[in-house]
Amino acid sequence: MPELPEITSRAIEMNKELTGKTIQAFEVLQPKCLNVTPDELNQFLNHSVIESVTHHGKWIMAHTTQGWLLINLGMGGEILLVNRKQMPAKYKLVIDFTDQSCLAINFWWFGYVHFCALDGLSNHPMIAKLGPNVLDLSEEDFTNLIKNQKGKVKAFLLDQSRLAGIGNAYVHDILFMAKLHPNRLIANLSTAEISALFKGIQDGLRPSLAKGGAFYEMNLYGEKGGFQMEDIIIGYRENTPCPQCGAPIQKIKTGSTSSFICSTCQPES
Numbered sequence: 001m002p003e004l005p006e007i008t009s010r011a012i013e014m015n016k017e018l019t020g021k022t023i024q025a026f027e028v029l030q031p032k033c034l035n036v037t038p039d040e041l042n043q044f045l046n047h048s049v050i051e052s053v054t055h056h057g058k059w060i061m062a063h064t065t066q067g068w069l070l071i072n073l074g075m076g077g078e079i080l081l082v083n084r085k086q087m088p089a090k091y092k093l094v095i096d097f098t099d100q101s102c103l104a105i106n107f108w109w110f111g112y113v114h115f116c117a118l119d120g121l122s123n124h125p126m127i128a129k130l131g132p133n134v135l136d137l138s139e140e141d142f143t144n145l146i147k148n149q150k151g152k153v154k155a156f157l158l159d160q161s162r163l164a165g166i167g168n169a170y171v172h173d174i175l176f177m178a179k180l181h182p183n184r185l186i187a188n189l190s191t192a193e194i195s196a197l198f199k200g201i202q203d204g205l206r207p208s209l210a211k212g213g214a215f216y217e218m219n220l221y222g223e224k225g226g227f228q229m230e231d232i233i234i235g236y237r238e239n240t241p242c243p244q245c246g247a248p249i250q251k252i253k254t255g256s257t258s259s260f261i262c263s264t265c266q267p268e269s
């Protein structure tokens with residue numbers, strides 16, 4: 001599933017490649033991914049010019065002269081910059097540009113392509129609920145945000161309405177680097193532990209971002225991300241020795257999700 005390193009990488013690539021392109025038409029093979037009809041999407045955004053591409057949480061947001069084009073890959077998918085002569089085998093929606101290039105979008109399971117008026121983002125039912133992008137926060141911002149929160153630290157990190165961008169792939173290493181058990185209560189975290197968590201988030205996400213995201217996602221040019229399985233420190237490494245203390249990594253249930261932890265380095269209390 002794409003998380004912040006992958007989504008940010010796609011938005012950076014799209015901003016670089018698509019800015020200045022004029023949308024000619026949309027071909028929609030999966031109308032249920034839209035929040036308008038295919039005819040409306042064409043009516044609203046054909047002839048618009050892409051001015052920039054950013055992201056908020058898992059939403060990639062193209063700002064055009066006639067409105068926002070919002071893309072969410074859901075459980076995963078590809079966004080490929082191609083042309084009509086070299087189309088991928090699978091796609092659910094194609095955006096044709098006037099320069100003959102096109103964007104072929106595929107969802108592995110289910111995703112969204114939404115239109116939003118230029119002044120309408122604050123009313124978008126899913127985007128309006130998102131917390132701030134996690135890597136946009138300074139340590140001071142992060143400290144102020146978490147101090148007002150309740151509950152367990154892992155649930156907080158994964159709750160996109162409080163903090164946008166962290167998912168199940170990266171959260172294990174973030175908590176390990178911060179030496180925090182996933183079930184630790186936020187209310188009991190010391191100032192030093194909050195600082196360690198902020199650093200863990202940076203060290204858990206930025207190396208993958210620098211490599212264009214994880215190997216299981218493709219970039220705009222059809223190449224796999226450079227963040228490999230061996231770059232993951234303890235996530236998905238059940239029974240292998242902890243790189244800090246040598247104790248076996250454990251897979252435990254934490255609420256509805258599983259967590260990979262070192263119970264020596266990340267004591268529960």
Ligand SMILES: [Zn+2]
Pocket residue numbers: 242243244245246247262263264265266
């Ligand atoms: Zn350990």
